Amino acid sequence: MSAIVAEGLAKHFNPDIKAVDGIALDVPEGQIFGFLGANGSGKTTTVRMLTTLLRPTAGRAEVSGLDVTRHAGAVRSRIGVALQEAGLDDIQTGRELLTLSARLYRVAHAEIHDRVDQLLRIVDLEDAADRRLKTYSGGMQRRLDLAAALVHRPSVVFLDEPTTGLDPISRDAIWRYVGELNRSEGVTFFLTTQYLEEADRLCHDVAIMDTGRIVAQGSPEELKASIGTDVVSLRIDGGADELARAEQAVRRFEGIEDVRVVDDAVICYVREGSSAIARLVLLLDDASLRAKEVTLSRPTLDDVFLKKTGHHLEAEDGNPPGDAAGRPGRGRRP
Amino acid sequence: MTRALADTYYLTLRALRETMRQPALEIGNVFIPIFFFAVTVGAIGSSAARAFGVDNYTGFQMPIAVLQGVAGAAGVAGIGTVTDIERGYFDKLLLTPAPRLSLAMGRLAADGVRICLLSAFILVIGLLFGSGLESGPFGAVVLVAMSGSFGLAYSGIGMALALKTGSAQAAQLGFLIFFPLLFLSPAFAPKEFFAPWLEFLATINPVTYIVEGMRSLVLEGWDAAALGKAFASIVAMGAFTMTLVLLGLRSRTA
Numbered sequence A: 001m002s003a004i005v006a007e008g009l010a011k012h013f014n015p016d017i018k019a020v021d022g023i024a025l026d027v028p029e030g031q032i033f034g035f036l037g038a039n040g041s042g043k044t045t046t047v048r049m050l051t052t053l054l055r056p057t058a059g060r061a062e063v064s065g066l067d068v069t070r071h072a073g074a075v076r077s078r079i080g081v082a083l084q085e086a087g088l089d090d091i092q093t094g095r096e097l098l099t100l101s102a103r104l105y106r107v108a109h110a111e112i113h114d115r116v117d118q119l120l121r122i123v124d125l126e127d128a129a130d131r132r133l134k135t136y137s138g139g140m141q142r143r144l145d146l147a148a149a150l151v152h153r154p155s156v157v158f159l160d161e162p163t164t165g166l167d168p169i170s171r172d173a174i175w176r177y178v179g180e181l182n183r184s185e186g187v188t189f190f191l192t193t194q195y196l197e198e199a200d201r202l203c204h205d206v207a208i209m210d211t212g213r214i215v216a217q218g219s220p221e222e223l224k225a226s227i228g229t230d231v232v233s234l235r236i237d238g239g240a241d242e243l244a245r246a247e248q249a250v251r252r253f254e255g256i257e258d259v260r261v262v263d264d265a266v267i268c269y270v271r272e273g274s275s276a277i278a279r280l281v282l283l284l285d286d287a288s289l290r291a292k293e294v295t296l297s298r299p300t301l302d303d304v305f306l307k308k309t310g311h312h313l314e315a316e317d318g319n320p321p322g323d324a325a326g327r328p329g330r331g332r333r334p
Numbered sequence B: 001m002t003r004a005l006a007d008t009y010y011l012t013l014r015a016l017r018e019t020m021r022q023p024a025l026e027i028g029n030v031f032i033p034i035f036f037f038a039v040t041v042g043a044i045g046s047s048a049a050r051a052f053g054v055d056n057y058t059g060f061q062m063p064i065a066v067l068q069g070v071a072g073a074a075g076v077a078g079i080g081t082v083t084d085i086e087r088g089y090f091d092k093l094l095l096t097p098a099p100r101l102s103l104a105m106g107r108l109a110a111d112g113v114r115i116c117l118l119s120a121f122i123l124v125i126g127l128l129f130g131s132g133l134e135s136g137p138f139g140a141v142v143l144v145a146m147s148g149s150f151g152l153a154y155s156g157i158g159m160a161l162a163l164k165t166g167s168a169q170a171a172q173l174g175f176l177i178f179f180p181l182l183f184l185s186p187a188f189a190p191k192e193f194f195a196p197w198l199e200f201l202a203t204i205n206p207v208t209y210i211v212e213g214m215r216s217l218v219l220e221g222w223d224a225a226a227l228g229k230a231f232a233s234i235v236a237m238g239a240f241t242m243t244l245v246l247l248g249l250r251s252r253t254a
Helices: A043-050 A072-078 A094-104 A109-122 A138-150 A168-185 A196-202 A220-227 A240-250 A273-286 A301-309 B002-021 B023-052 B057-073 B076-087 B089-094 B100-129 B136-165 B173-183 B196-204 B206-219 B224-252
Strands: A002-014 A017-028 A032-037 A058-063 A079-082 A156-160 A188-192 A205-210 A213-218 A230-236 A256-262 A265-270 A291-297
Touching: A002 A043, A002 A188, A017 A043, A017 A058, A017 A188, A017 A205, A017 A213, A032 A043, A032 A168, A032 A196, A043 A058, A043 A156, A043 A188, A072 A079, A079 A138, A094 A109, A094 A138, A094 B002, A109 A138, A138 A156, A138 A168, A168 A188, A168 A196, A196 A301, A205 A220, A205 A301, A213 A220, A213 A301, A220 A301, A230 A240, A230 A273, A240 A256, A240 A265, A240 A273, A256 A301, A265 A273, A265 A301, A273 A291, B002 B023, B002 B076, B002 B100, B023 B057, B023 B100, B057 B100, B057 B136, B057 B173, B057 B206, B076 B089, B076 B100, B076 B136, B089 B100, B100 B136, B100 B224, B136 B173, B136 B206, B136 B224, B173 B206, B206 B224
Parallel strands: A032 A188, A032 A205, A079 A156, A156 A188
Antiparallel strands: A002 A017, A002 A058, A205 A213, A230 A265, A230 A291, A256 A265
């Protein structure tokens, strides 16, 4: 059964701004689904429509089999949501906030105390439970926000950029909780993230969003396989002219599938990249150009993203969309 | 209905806890009306009493001090809501199954409770100044209930502006609107002494009837007509401001 379904879902803020432009989604129960996209691509607007915070302009969506517009109240009872910024009340303590959430989500009165203790334990906040939230670090607030989203044992959880801006340890902790809950309780997660290697590692399926539309959807392996080639990155010594000439030069290579110019690099999608490298460098040499760095790799989600959207995904915290330690996934970035 | 009341109760407790943790914010609401009350009675009390034929000008002014306290305290719900919106916590509340109106009523009811406590305190100060209270202890209860329910209804203006705009400056407009309403009521002199145009404005001003209702409890005892008009004004104002609040809530999820 599907946990989330959308058909022709759209949100237009005025006739000219199509934040979400008719997307289709089908997320089976028990999946971790990654929703990838740059700032302004429409990810957050989609999440806000699916979680009943925004009315769609057109189309329809169901969560847990319930229409998000006609049965908004019932949808809210079944979902947990942690939005992009941990929206917490810093006058309250962590325990008070979770207790209030439990009450508003109709958790049985007799169960609230134990449930709050359990969640505080799960997110490692037992020692800070009775401190006011204004004393919490960003990572602690995100963990508490996640706990608040889980307080009523929702069957579907939406996490909008749950790890952006967090240190690697806090990020790892958030992903560990997500993975455990998905495995142990079958909770469906719909998450947006800018960390593509994390999405690759954790998500069963992902969708790539660009300018309000879904441009690719499938499992990370399927999407990477869809590129079907190796990726050779040639960082060119020189400026825009040299890059343009380098692009023309490598296009003469007979095994080339596609070429992109990104920053100071020419990205070549080729079959059998290991044997293509020497030929590509020779073609540059023939054009009196020099590659200051050459990298060969199998396709990553970043390559899929680049190929589908024409640009890299830049993380909001200023880091490239690398792994959990904030390292670039590839050596070709400036 | 039961769930809506329960959710309103939980959110009221949360708003009151917030107040208890920031007691300094209440100092102005207590000090300013008492200061103006003392200065007004001290400066013009005896001459105003003779000029207007009012035997007890201290009692005449005491409801004005209470209403000034109400005006100051009634802005807290709106400001608190703006803070929740800015922090993103209001979205978290919108995501719960709690009825939308409960999200607003929790803070408004907390304003009502705070205003009752504040009014009781100002009333005690007024009694110490010698205002008297012809309606007795039960009249004190009615006066406090009247100020609390008026405060709750009046807080709706700041709440509606907060919900519609998400702006603290806009939410504070509710406080600023109150002073023209107070000065266009028989706050300092009986209506009979007003110029005709001012008397007309006072007649259509709902605050006039609340002032006269409270004043009747202090100066006359039990005047059913004055109390009826006062509570009718509060109900009418409440119906108007709650409609604005509902529209504001709707705009939050457009």
